[in-house]
Each structure stands twice: as structure tokens, then as C-alpha cells.
Amino acid sequence: MIADFRHRRAGLVGLAFLVLTAVAALAAPLFISAEDLSAVFAPGVPRQAPSGHFLLGTDAYGRSMVAVTIWGARISLTVGLLATLLAVGIGALVGVAAGHFGGWVDTVLMRVTDWFLVLPVLVLATALASVLTPGVGTVVIAIGVTAWPTAARVVRAQTLSVESRPYIERAKALGGGHWHVMRRHILPNVMPLMLAQATLTVSAAILTEATLAFLGLSDPTKVSWGTTLQLARAVGAVSAGDWWILLPPGAAIIAVALAFTLVGRALEQVLNPRLQERM
Amino acid sequence: MNDVLRLENLYVSYKTAAGPVPTVRGVNLALPAGGRLGLAGESGCGKSTLAGAVLRLLPKSADVSGRILLDGEDVQTMTWGRLRAVRWAEASIVFQGAMHSLNPVRRVGDQIAEPILVHDRGVSRTAADRRVATLLDQVGLVAARAAAYPHELSGGQRQRVMIAMALACSPQLIVADEPTTALDVMIQAQILRLIGELVAEHGISLLMISHDLAVLAEHCDRLAVMYAGRIAEEGPAGEVFADARHPYGRALAEAFPRIGDAASRRGPRGLPGDPPDPAHLPEGCAFAPRCTFAAEECRAAEPALAAAGEGRTAACVRVDVVREAG
Numbered sequence: 001m002i003a004d005f006r007h008r009r010a011g012l013v014g015l016a017f018l019v020l021t022a023v024a025a026l027a028a029p030l031f032i033s034a035e036d037l038s039a040v041f042a043p044g045v046p047r048q049a050p051s052g053h054f055l056l057g058t059d060a061y062g063r064s065m066v067a068v069t070i071w072g073a074r075i076s077l078t079v080g081l082l083a084t085l086l087a088v089g090i091g092a093l094v095g096v097a098a099g100h101f102g103g104w105v106d107t108v109l110m111r112v113t114d115w116f117l118v119l120p121v122l123v124l125a126t127a128l129a130s131v132l133t134p135g136v137g138t139v140v141i142a143i144g145v146t147a148w149p150t151a152a153r154v155v156r157a158q159t160l161s162v163e164s165r166p167y168i169e170r171a172k173a174l175g176g177g178h179w180h181v182m183r184r185h186i187l188p189n190v191m192p193l194m195l196a197q198a199t200l201t202v203s204a205a206i207l208t209e210a211t212l213a214f215l216g217l218s219d220p221t222k223v224s225w226g227t228t229l230q231l232a233r234a235v236g237a238v239s240a241g242d243w244w245i246l247l248p249p250g251a252a253i254i255a256v257a258l259a260f261t262l263v264g265r266a267l268e269q270v271l272n273p274r275l276q277e278r279m
Numbered sequence: 280m281n282d283v284l285r286l287e288n289l290y291v292s293y294k295t296a297a298g299p300v301p302t303v304r305g306v307n308l309a310l311p312a313g314g315r316l317g318l319a320g321e322s323g324c325g326k327s328t329l330a331g332a333v334l335r336l337l338p339k340s341a342d343v344s345g346r347i348l349l350d351g352e353d354v355q356t357m358t359w360g361r362l363r364a365v366r367w368a369e370a371s372i373v374f375q376g377a378m379h380s381l382n383p384v385r386r387v388g389d390q391i392a393e394p395i396l397v398h399d400r401g402v403s404r405t406a407a408d409r410r411v412a413t414l415l416d417q418v419g420l421v422a423a424r425a426a427a428y429p430h431e432l433s434g435g436q437r438q439r440v441m442i443a444m445a446l447a448c449s450p451q452l453i454v455a456d457e458p459t460t461a462l463d464v465m466i467q468a469q470i471l472r473l474i475g476e477l478v479a480e481h482g483i484s485l486l487m488i489s490h491d492l493a494v495l496a497e498h499c500d501r502l503a504v505m506y507a508g509r510i511a512e513e514g515p516a517g518e519v520f521a522d523a524r525h526p527y528g529r530a531l532a533e534a535f536p537r538i539g540d541a542a543s544r545r546g547p548r549g550l551p552g553d554p555p556d557p558a559h560l561p562e563g564c565a566f567a568p569r570c571t572f573a574a575e576e577c578r579a580a581e582p583a584l585a586a587a588g589e590g591r592t593a594a595c596v597r598v599d600v601v602r603e604a605g
Contacts, residue, residue: 166379173336173374174394174444175366184393188384 004270011266014259021256025073036067037223047237050244057244059228060235068228069248075224076256079139080206086144087205088198091151096190098152099159100182110156117149125208129217139218143208151197155190162189192271199264203257210253225249282348283452283484284310284333284370289345291328291337291508299342300558302328304508306345307584312451315478315485317495317516319531320505321554326488329505330456333486334366350451367394371445373474375457377437381429387440388425391415394447414443418473435466442474446481453478455487459494471498492528493535496520504528507555507565510584514591524593526570526601564595572597572604 005011035041042062050057056065098109116124128142162168163186171181212218213226220227232238232245291303303325310316320326331337332347335354347354349369357365371394374380381390391414392407412422418439429437438458445453455474459467475498478485489495495502495516502516504527512525523529530550552569555561561568563578570577576596587593595601 166374166376167382169336170372170374170380171382171393173334173366173372174448175363175368175397176393177363180397184385185382188382 005266008266008269010262014262014266017255017259018263021073021259022077024070025077028070028074032067032071037063037071039063047235047240047242047245049242056248057242059245060231060237065244065248068223069225069252071223072225072228072249073252073256075136075222076206076209076226076253079136079143079209079224080202080256080260082140083143083147083205083209084198084201086140087147087201088151088194090144090148091153091197092155092187092190092194094148094152095155095157096159096182096186099156099163100178100186106156109152113149113152116146117153119146121146121208122211125212126215126217129212134217135219136222139209139212142212142217143205147201147205147208151194151201154193154197158190158193159186162186192267196264196267196271199260199267203260203264206253206257206260210249225253281312282309283312283314283350284308284486285346285348285351286329287346287348289329289332289347290343291325291332292342293338294340294342295558297558301560302341302508302557303332306505306508306510308503308510308513310452310484310486313482313484314501315475315487315499317499317502318486318488318505319490319492319495319502321490321531323554323557324505325508325557326505327456330372330454330486330488333452333454334370334372335362364398367450368398368448369450370452370454371448371450373438373441373445373453373455373458375460377434377441378429378461380441381437383429385428386425387427387429387432387437388415391425391440391444391447394444398448410447411443414446415440417446417477418443434462435470438462438466438470439473442470442477446477446483449481450483452484452486455485457489458487459489467494474498490531491535492520492531504531507560508557509565509581509594510592511566511595512587512591512593513584514588518588518591524587524591524598524601525566525595526572526597527566528593529601572601 036043039061044054044058044062044064046058046060046062048054048058054064056069059065059068094109094113098106124146125142128145129138132138132141168181168185171185176184209224210226210229213224214230216230218224218226228249229246232242237245286306286308289303289306290301292299292301306329308316318326318329328337332343333349333354337343343355349365354362381387388408388411391411395402395407395410411425415422415424420436420439424432424436432440458474459470462470471494474485485499487495487499499516501514502519503513504511504519504525506527512519512523512528519528520532523532534550550569555565563580564582567573567577574597582594582596584592584594587598
């Protein structure tokens, strides 16, 4: 599987970029101080164009856009990964249960899934984020409970296919209960699919996080790509043509979402031979 | 009471959109402790349904009536918890097609340990691993093979793993459902000999299912021939094979050439036609349409199992005619 992945150049490029971003985000506290990000004690003059000192200029508070963009990766990645964990977790639970038990359990769970699937994600997430207390945790929950239906559908389909294999009958014959069959036999077989699904969900989650933050539904005191863009809009950077405030977070959002999608698609192709043939 | 397995008037019928399909129709069988019973018949005669019924493994669409007594306890009335405890601990199954009965993404050692860990919650992982090593040794595999994945083993080795798994909880009964399908002849003989040795050594009763009468005659004490969901003939294995009383038993026995028998050298005799569709059984004896001995009386009513010599029974009204034909 790893050997197969190595042949997918797009996936490798995406992976390399993600590793780079993750390292920068993790190491950020080493070279960005609290003062660099402070709205009051900012090091520069507000809305300064790129110069030798501030490579990407400064934002509305006079903070370096380089520092703000790198720091923003921390929130975006954290929210993206946590929300994905939540979404794929719920999806796996619902999908495996529906596929394994079948009958009315399946019917009920899938109708609920369908209901969430047709709801406009952004509207639901906006509603949730505005009802709950604002903060990173709220954004994670809002994205998590809206992004799981796709994962549930995919996992259920794979569960149904695994469920018909003879080793499932064997597991039942040797006295294994539902929990045993699901944990020991179905889960290991749907795991790779969940991994591919997860990487695709991350990019959607990062986009949703940025959107919610831009709409002012996240914690405004935390520096993220979404809040940076929101601040830029609030001070009129768009009409003033201060492109250096808009471009870095926007490009970062696109690049990270694209990287996750590339990795996810590559994983999907490695795991699903039928997609490989079409390449 | 000392029968390990007793089937009393067992009926199984599957509910389908087109109406019920009776697959097992009134089977009575008894397997004493340490006994080896062979169950023969063509595909679709109800053998595997019968095997599945023993551990209540049939799908929800199956209607089961009659009694299935495992060591005197009715499987049908067991609670779910009791049933789970009985599965594998009292009776285990060697499934056909070992490739598909092993989970491809888990090591075989873990899979052999599975029943041990399921049935004995207190057992430690190292104790289970030791037991797995012993089991592998008993089936003629080196203990290091526990770390292998199913695709790294040959067909014969995989079936050995399945046998090790069947022995894991020291059951009283092993049901071997066509244990050698998809194996080549040499490996078949090895696997069958292994099963024979192990059940003898551990005093385990064996219910072996196969379409190969010769194999069953060699490895079992008694032999039951099934046709269209009913027992056509039952008796001591060697006698049934050498001198079947039911025309169907004869046809099955003649389907395989016999060493030292000049007549069978000219080629094994087949049987024309297919077994009847269980949803549309013919009037009278189900075998009559394919039977060379069939007469008017055969189509009148379904014949019951009746004594046909010392310790033997057959469900044929023309037993005497068949016998005279030699």
C-alpha cells in the first residue's frame, strides 16, 4: 500500500506540503512571540505594504502577515483534524451499526443520515455555532455533526460487503457476539476506507472552519485564517485594495484544502483498484 | 442421553417470496460420544442446512422445527447467551473453503486464538498464544506460522489452520462441512487423515459432510445418505458404501470408481438429471423420476425409513427388488 502510494506524484506533493505546514504550525511558538500577535503591542504600523522588514506587510493591527498566517495554521489544522475525527467517528459508528444489524436499525439510521445529508451544511453549522457558546470547541462540534453522513454511507456500504463474507459466519459460529464481530472483523476491513474518507473530510472541515470564522462565528480573539480574513473585511481592506492582507490566508486555505484532497484521492486510488484502472 | 448430537424429526424450510422452500424434511439422526457419522448427498440436498441448524447458524428466513439436542440440550430453546457459550465450546465447525473463512487482514494466530479469548475472558494473551502454538503443532504446522496472514499460506495449510481453530475450545463434536473442497487429491487425503487422527486422539465425535461416499466410508463408522432433504439410507459406513440398499445410495457409490472392481473400471456410472427443486417436489418418492427401479407404487406416497437388514434402514419400497438386482 505504501509502495503504491509512492507512485502517485500528486499525493506525494500534497503529503509533503502538509508535513511542511504541520511542522511550521507546531514550531510556531518558537519564533512567534505573544507580542507579535498582540493587537495592542503589534510590532509594525497597521496595513503596511510588503517591505524588507515585513515580507508580506502588516494587518489592520500592525502585525506581520507572515506571523499571522503561520499562526493561523494552528487553529485551522486543529479544528480540521478534530472535526474530522468527530465526523468519521460518528460516521463509522452509524455505518457499521447500520450495515451489521440491518433490518429496522439500518432503516432508521439511514433515514437519519439522509436527513443530515440533504441539510445545507453551512446553514446547519451556522445555526449550531450561533446557539452554542463561541469558541474552537463549538466550531469542531458544528462541523463534526454536519460532516458525518458521507462517512456513514461509505462505511455502511463496505460493512455490507464484508458482512457477507464466510469469515463473518465463522466468527458467529465460534460464539462471537455483535461487538466481537464488529470490532474484530468489520472494523479492520473498513479502516483503510475510513482513512481515505477522513483525508477528504479534513479539507472540507478546514474550509467550513474558515467560513464560520469569516462569518464571525468563531472565537474572534484566536488568530486563524478565517478570523484574519474577517478582520480584513471589517477594516475595509477589500475596497482599499490591501491585497497582502487577503492573499496569504486565502492562499493558505486553498493550498491546505487542496493538499488534503490530493492525499485523499491518492489513498482512495491505492485502496480501490477499480479507480486505478481509470487512471 | 449419551448421544452428543441427536436430531429428532428436524424440519427446516426457507421463507421466500415464492412461498416456503422445505430443505430438510423430517430427519432423525443420532451421533454417540466418540462416534463418526458421515452425511452424503448431492449439492442442494440439505446437508449444509442441516449442519448450520446444529449451531443455529441459519439465516432468519429459515423456519426450524423438531429438536436438535446437543449433549441432551435443545439448541432451539437456548437463550442467546447460552447459545454463544455452546458454540465452539461444545460443537465447532470446519467450514468449506478455508480461504474465505479466514479474515484476510488478520494474522492466523490471532484468528485461532479468537475462540479461546471469546470463551474464556480470564485467559491471558500469553496463555492463549501458548495454546495456539500447541494447536498448530497438533495440526502439523510450526508455531511460527501464527504470525502469517492467510494469503501467505497454501490451501492445505489454511485448512489445517481451520482445524486448529476447531480444536481450540476442546469441543465434544466437530462438524466438518466438506472440509476438502478446492484442495487437490493428495492434500485432501492428508487433511482427512489429520481430522481422523485428531478426533480419535481427543475422543471427539465427528459429523462429516461430503458428496464423496468413498471418503466417508473410509473415515466414518456410520453413513447417512440424504436426498431432497430426507435420509434415504443409513447404516454402517462400509456396508452402505459396498452394498447400498437405496437406489440413490447405489448411484452415489457407483459414481466413484473402485480399485480392484473390474466392473467399475469401465468408467464410473453417473446419474442422469438433477436433484429436484425443493420448492416443487414430485409426488411420492422424491427420487422416483431419476430411479431406474421406479414403479407405480413409488409415485403413490413418500416411502418412510424402514429396516433394511441388520442395523440398517432405507427409505425405499422396492428394497427387495434393488437387492436382488445385486
